[in-house]
Amino acid sequence: MFVRHLFICVVSCFVFAGVASAQESFKVSYEPLEDRKAVLATVQTIDMTPARARIGGTIVELLVDEGSEVTAGEVIARINDEKLKLEMQAVQARTASLQAERKLAEIALNRAVKLRKSGAGSQAKLDEARTNLDVVVKNLKAMESERELVLQREREGAVLSPTTGRVIRVDATHGAVVMPGEAIADIADQTYILRIEVPERHAGFIKVGDPVHVGNRGMSGEEDELRQGTVRQVYPEMRNGRVVADVTISNLGDFFIGERIKVYVSTGKRQTILIPCDYLTVKYGLHYVRLEDGSDVVVQPAQNHGGQCEILSGLREGDKLLKPVAAK
CATH class of the missing domain: 1.20.58 (Methane Monooxygenase Hydroxylase; Chain G, domain 1)
Known part of the structure; x- marks a missing residue:
């Protein structure tokens, strides 16, 4: 009888070892992770150029309104003296x-x-x-x-648009008397940027040329499909304890001047544990991973970073994990 039980234990050990070896494994180690802070960026235009009156007189024609698309040299108003x-x-x-x-x-x-x-x-x-x-x-x-x-x-009574873009603001009305050099309308260039303000404690982490990640348009709480942009300029003067920088991104779209978008900027790197998210299982509201010896341990996961889950507690460097076998 004793020999029979011994044989069963040996066979079970070999079977378990074969199953474990067939499963995918992962060795836990610390990896550098870039921290990103979400800030609000404001859509701005690179240049805002006023269209000015070249002579004094009375505005007899006003041919544009806020939001009108204009081209360089287009007549936007006429002044009669x-x-x-x-x-x-x-x-x-x-x-x-x-x-x-x-x-x-x-x-x-x-x-x-x-x-x-x-x-x-x-x-x-x-x-x-x-x-x-x-x-x-x-x-x-x-x-x-x-x-x-x-x-x-x-x-020169014809007021010309100085650039191609959109009329952001009209500063005069039909029949108004204007003086030479007075602004009739403000024209925004069609090249847009994102202006961000980063807290002073992160000033050392933002530099010209750094990549940033830009979220979707609007202020919804839905998951963002991030697009990459680049820091174009960092201003040397702080405003209200914040560092101001401009970000460029291709195909930004037709935005309103002053519209806000979420932008994620780098605030340094730290060492943390990252494991593939498919190594996690959920039981009774808790997250588990299976160690190489077959035991399950509770872990506390954090954010998902492109299929890699950050583990805050429950694992140590050098632990070997087994990938859960999908139920058939």
């Missing part, structure tokens, strides 16, 4: 007067030439007539330049 019409009328009147003076000077020059040829006129009179004609001709050219100047000022 009534004084320009009066100046143009004055220029036209002086031009007509000078044209009449030119005809008179040409007649006087022709008479002086004939008198000089006949000997009845002096050379001084001839030179005076030529000089008078030259003066009138040059005055006409100056008046033409003044006319072009008035026309250019009228053309």
Whole structure:
């Protein structure tokens, strides 16, 4: 009888050893894990350029509103200055007067030439007539330049968009009187960035070129599908005890300026235990792992890091785990 029991124990040990060897095993060790802190980033534009009035006057046309898409050089408003019409009328009147003076000077020059040829006129009179004609001709050219100047000022009544982008704010209304250089609208460049503010204690961990992870649009509590971005600029001045930095990400999308998104930034590394999550089993609300000797121990898992679960307690470095066998 004793021999029979001994044989059964030996066979059981071999069977258990064969099952254990057939199971996948994992050796527990400490691994470096990058800590990430979730902060709120604000969508900003790289450049915000005001479209300014080039002349003073009254806005007679306002062609854009907040949210309008504009291109560089597009007319977004028109300004009318009534004084320009009066100046143009004055220029036209002086031009007509000078044209009449030119005809008179040409007649006087022709008479002086004939008198000089006949000997009845002096050379001084001839030179005076030529000089008078030259003066009138040059005055006409100056008046033409003044006319072009008035026309250019009228053309500058068109307020042009300085860049391609979206109108964020319109600072004037139809019929308003504006001065030269006054902003009519603010145009946001179409290149967006994420502006983050990190607590001062993490200032040493954020540098230009560091990767960050960007969550989904909106403030929902759903699991984020993280996208990777890059720290573009770290500002040297702290604001309210926080480090300010800009993050770039490709295909950010059509966001509102000022919209907030969750961003995860690195705050250093620490040593921790990571095991494949499929080595965990749940019984009665507790998490277990199976050691190499067949015993089950309770562990306290933390976050899932891409299929690797962090273990806070219950395991030691060097422990060997067996992967649970799926029930058939």
